[in-house]
Amino acid sequence: MRHTIAVLVEDRPGVLARVAGLFRRRGFNIESLAVGVTEKQGVSRMTIVVSGDDRTIEQVTKQLNKLIEVIKVSDVSKNSVERELALVKVSATPQSRAEIIEIANIFRARIVDVARDSLIVEVTGDEDKISAFIDLMKQYGIKEVTRTGKIAMQRGSKALE
Amino acid sequence: MRAADAIIKALEKEGVKHIFGIPGGAIIEVYDALFDSGIKHILTRHEQAAVHAADGYARATGKVGVAFATSGPGATNTVTGIATAYMDSSPIVVMTGQVAKSLIGNDAFQEADITGITMPVTKHNYLVTDENELLKTIKEAFHIAGTGRPGPVLIDLPKDVTTAEVEFNYPEKITLPGYKPKYRGHPRQIKKAAELIMKAERPVILAGGGVILSNASEELTKLAETIPAYVATSLMGKGAIPETHPLSLGFIGMHGTKYANYAVQESDLLIAIGIRFSDRTTGRVSDFAPDARIIHIDIDPAEIGKNIEIDVPIVGDAKLVLQELITHITYRKRKEWEDKVEGWKKSYPLRYRRDNEKIKPQFVIEKIWELQPDAIITTEVGQNQMWAAQYFRVRKPRQFITSGGLGTMGFGFPAAMGAKTAFPEKQVVDIAGDGSFLMNVQELATCVDYGINVKVAVLNNMFLGMVRQWQELFYDERYSATCLRCKEMSIEKIAEGFGAVGMTVERPSEVEDALKEAFEIDAPVVIDFRVDRLENVYPMVPAGAALHEVIDEEV
Numbered sequence: 001m002r003h004t005i006a007v008l009v010e011d012r013p014g015v016l017a018r019v020a021g022l023f024r025r026r027g028f029n030i031e032s033l034a035v036g037v038t039e040k041q042g043v044s045r046m047t048i049v050v051s052g053d054d055r056t057i058e059q060v061t062k063q064l065n066k067l068i069e070v071i072k073v074s075d076v077s078k079n080s081v082e083r084e085l086a087l088v089k090v091s092a093t094p095q096s097r098a099e100i101i102e103i104a105n106i107f108r109a110r111i112v113d114v115a116r117d118s119l120i121v122e123v124t125g126d127e128d129k130i131s132a133f134i135d136l137m138k139q140y141g142i143k144e145v146t147r148t149g150k151i152a153m154q155r156g157s158k159a160l161e
Numbered sequence: 162m163r164a165a166d167a168i169i170k171a172l173e174k175e176g177v178k179h180i181f182g183i184p185g186g187a188i189i190e191v192y193d194a195l196f197d198s199g200i201k202h203i204l205t206r207h208e209q210a211a212v213h214a215a216d217g218y219a220r221a222t223g224k225v226g227v228a229f230a231t232s233g234p235g236a237t238n239t240v241t242g243i244a245t246a247y248m249d250s251s252p253i254v255v256m257t258g259q260v261a262k263s264l265i266g267n268d269a270f271q272e273a274d275i276t277g278i279t280m281p282v283t284k285h286n287y288l289v290t291d292e293n294e295l296l297k298t299i300k301e302a303f304h305i306a307g308t309g310r311p312g313p314v315l316i317d318l319p320k321d322v323t324t325a326e327v328e329f330n331y332p333e334k335i336t337l338p339g340y341k342p343k344y345r346g347h348p349r350q351i352k353k354a355a356e357l358i359m360k361a362e363r364p365v366i367l368a369g370g371g372v373i374l375s376n377a378s379e380e381l382t383k384l385a386e387t388i389p390a391y392v393a394t395s396l397m398g399k400g401a402i403p404e405t406h407p408l409s410l411g412f413i414g415m416h417g418t419k420y421a422n423y424a425v426q427e428s429d430l431l432i433a434i435g436i437r438f439s440d441r442t443t444g445r446v447s448d449f450a451p452d453a454r455i456i457h458i459d460i461d462p463a464e465i466g467k468n469i470e471i472d473v474p475i476v477g478d479a480k481l482v483l484q485e486l487i488t489h490i491t492y493r494k495r496k497e498w499e500d501k502v503e504g505w506k507k508s509y510p511l512r513y514r515r516d517n518e519k520i521k522p523q524f525v526i527e528k529i530w531e532l533q534p535d536a537i538i539t540t541e542v543g544q545n546q547m548w549a550a551q552y553f554r555v556r557k558p559r560q561f562i563t564s565g566g567l568g569t570m571g572f573g574f575p576a577a578m579g580a581k582t583a584f585p586e587k588q589v590v591d592i593a594g595d596g597s598f599l600m601n602v603q604e605l606a607t608c609v610d611y612g613i614n615v616k617v618a619v620l621n622n623m624f625l626g627m628v629r630q631w632q633e634l635f636y637d638e639r640y641s642a643t644c645l646r647c648k649e650m651s652i653e654k655i656a657e658g659f660g661a662v663g664m665t666v667e668r669p670s671e672v673e674d675a676l677k678e679a680f681e682i683d684a685p686v687v688i689d690f691r692v693d694r695l696e697n698v699y700p701m702v703p704a705g706a707a708l709h710e711v712i713d714e715e716v
Contacts, residue, residue, distance in 0.1 A: 062463035063463050
């Protein structure tokens, strides 16, 4: 089963390497990893998607907690808002352009760059939505895709501190 | 003040008395500062040995051991020592020189990314890039190394950081928001454990190195006597309870005693303390202690449930948890179980075929034990280590020092130097194989230079013995690359070449006198015991078998 784990870490050089290295050498499989700063100075937040049974996830959590620079680890798989951002560069001819824009609108995606024979579309949402959008774009010819990996936050007033 | 001077001053504040290491260009400044210090530096002949010595020092004393090395090859040579300490949770601080900050990343002369390299084998590590962080870093490093589950910490010091000017204000406190070891066990869990213990008919305690690290031996013995429960230890747990104690079962696992293995397998309750259930200890996991409920006490929550499923987990320091646990327990005799275990002890004692012609390695260890039961024993790795574990009946914690987790050949001799440096008045004996001894033999020079008068008992069978044993039993006696083919080699002369005392012993009748003589001599002594070349270690649980599927030799 897939789990989304939020990790608060001290914002120091090498922390990402420590976390990624831990996953590699213990044989845990990272599906995605996104990192950014938080509202607190000196604290970053990583969102890690990892698959495994309950025992694996328990070990992941415990081993992460052992790292000195890890402040808090929380499984946010349940009852969370989850988002990913993708930029999709898609081939666009004068004939297909309108169609692409129409599909983008339905997905509440935005056209962020227009060139003579291509468009870049920015789309956010959960993984399924982004995958569905990319799937639809395939018929026009995708030139390039970049995705951020998932970030997540639990619903309600509870916060990771 | 010069940062290098501040480093030494900080080490003095941490109570450091001895440092093991080798200087070099990148750390020369720190060595310059060391020149005026009261801290005694021991110049080893290899950085790996420096770290093993610091590790041996730490294991013998319980204090943080310290090693220095320069950048690049100096630093990379420390890796085996660091990994050894990491696997056995030994508290050491390793300081390495690094090229100047402006050169980092340029593949400069003697540059190695040692923080990157040691990330998986350190509890934590630092590259100090700001001299103003230096003292805080040292304070943190000692704290992290020595508290919670101990472990090695590395500090990498760029040369220009060591030459910078800093103010010496050594911090009193540290703030590590992500590091808060839990020492007290949860009271409800402790009560639950006590209830299980009271109900158990066949309780067995399984004690690991964590008991020794937390200085909980007294509490362990008291718990065992109060229940009462027999105590098996892991290799790392040897000495957690005196092995001469009637409730001691010796050590369990691949070459553990039969009765320890049987008792664990037939127990209905296993009280595991400071142990991480390594594969060498458990045998086949799916058949480990099949009828037992398991209580696991460990300071590292990640160890609980890692290899074995646990019924009652207690996260905390062994000493504190046991003190609390004992208060909930009353003595109840379990006659049937006692009879059974005592029966096993009688039926399956450790034994070997005696011989008047060939020296049996077990016999050498028995004699060492008879002559010096209080000696600190270090071991190399392989057959020598297992015989030492079987036949040296350890009576005190920190008396038996061995590379359990990583299984590092070449560990024992430098570790003995470390232990002897800490306790010059005690006999320190490295029980070695000829293969292992050669892996750090150069440290004889260090011993002679500094008058570190350790004794080395080489059980010389001219084989990489344990691998040979596996080849004999499981690979049709195809001795691929295990025969050391060095009949002409004279360990005696090697010792003499370094200025130490060498001896060669070829007959069983000479063993005792040779040992007596060696223990009398006030110099490093290496005794080359020419032992029975084909002797094997028994009992043995083959890899992948369950603990009760033990094979033994007819005697």
